[in-house]
Amino acid sequence: MRIAVIGLGLIGGSIALAARQRLGAEVVGTDIDPTIREAALAGGAVDRTCPTAAEAVQGANAAFVAVPVGGLPDAVGAVLKHAPQECVVSDVGSTKRAIVAAQADPRFVGGHPMAGLEHSGLRHARGDLFDDATWFLTPSDVSSNTLLERLRGLLETVGARPNVIDAESHDRLVAVLSHLPHVVANVLILQAEATLSPGLQTFSSAGPSFRDATRVAGAPAEIWADIYATNADKLALAVEDMVARLRAFQEALRSGDPAGIVTFIEVAATARARLEQGPR
């Protein structure tokens, strides 16, 4: 089995490592940056590299496009142009409607692994990054079922949990499960900076809840601006929902409604306990 990986950052590099380690696949990698290609080869993430995607996908059984969301349409288009007839092509973008609508090709199945680190780049890549992580698959109306099933089996062998879902539902879900937590992390950081008094200018005065909630605030601006832009409508709705819930909480606070506050916390605690009853 030959796997092509286009874009060797944290996610692409981790796919390459997992494919070699878990699938025993021959992995051909490419990256726009030649020093990254060299590092991937030297570090054992890939068996060989090519300077272009067109070359990397020659003879591949599967191809993963792991470039930032903003560059996906061009990169996936180039891969589909050169990939073999029976090669399943997927991506790892955080939003799915735009890319799935743009690629009406039976070989293309959108994808999105729910894994990541606060660090980016090949040097943080690891073969176990996707262990037990949900990996959303968003086929289009014309995607080949045979190729979808091949991709699903491949990801299961890698250790992930493939979950087939339509692109619309995916984007609504990640607006709440991923994009909104990132927005809130940024907002909390900005509020903290506006509130800290002289002599308290560092995180040393913050407890663990603040540090956890703001861990992702430093995520790369260019990448996330594209993610937000391709999911602007769903994310705006998620923000609207959050504002309404914050307003209701604020009203309970201001009107001195302790029972309302207790209920708010208890309902959330119950919901969390229920959500936790999953495999991870």
Place this chain on the structure above:
Amino acid sequence: MRIAVIGLGLIGGSIALAARQRLGAEVVGTDIDPTIREAALAGGAVDRTCPTAAEAVQGANAAFVAVPVGGLPDAVGAVLKHAPQECVVSDVGSTKRAIVAAQADPRFVGGHPMAGLEHSGLRHARGDLFDDATWFLTPSDVSSNTLLERLRGLLETVGARPNVIDAESHDRLVAVLSHLPHVVANVLILQAEATLSPGLQTFSSAGPSFRDATRVAGAPAEIWADIYATNADKLALAVEDMVARLRAFQEALRSGDPAGIVTFIEVAATARARLEQGPR
């Protein structure tokens, strides 16, 4: 040196352990629950126990009241009534204005360690819980400077970073650094539950940013309702500030303002980097 600890939960138990391990103090503990007193003695958190605070503080050089915020006024009052003339009395409540205003006694200095776990209870107590953690001290106008300095030295020896601040500033700060992250964790959980579709009813579909941001959502409702109630005005203002920032972000999203989004993320990333330049 003899230290009295009133309330042997996660924080009280950890103070007791740290006082024995780091100060070599004789620790006398009490708790309203006799089984907790026995467990503290059996587990080596305290040298001995007493059934009441009045007995526990006899001959003490310092007393820590580590009961939930709702029970603080009564508990601190009882300790001050029975503590020796030269005993410094402090608490560990998450809000400071109410308790500091209620106790006009030279021996009382409000306190609040910025440490904690998502778990509560004596069995999670550990002597290193406060290592490098900020420990706010909020003296009142009548607090003895001598006793404040004794308390500060004691906490430094325990491994914490004492930080003297007025109760008003403290409450404004923790509204943003602690209370708001808890509220947001609850809101995110409720939004997730309202958004997840059948077949995706668990955390397994959430990435690490969501799990981190919602880790504290299961915190005990009774304890947190009291904390919020004693800081309702500051917390309502912090919510107001968050809503305004979310609205501005939402407006940038809806108007398709990529530069505004990039700036929002970059300013937050810069602020985070600056805040991180602290000891922890």
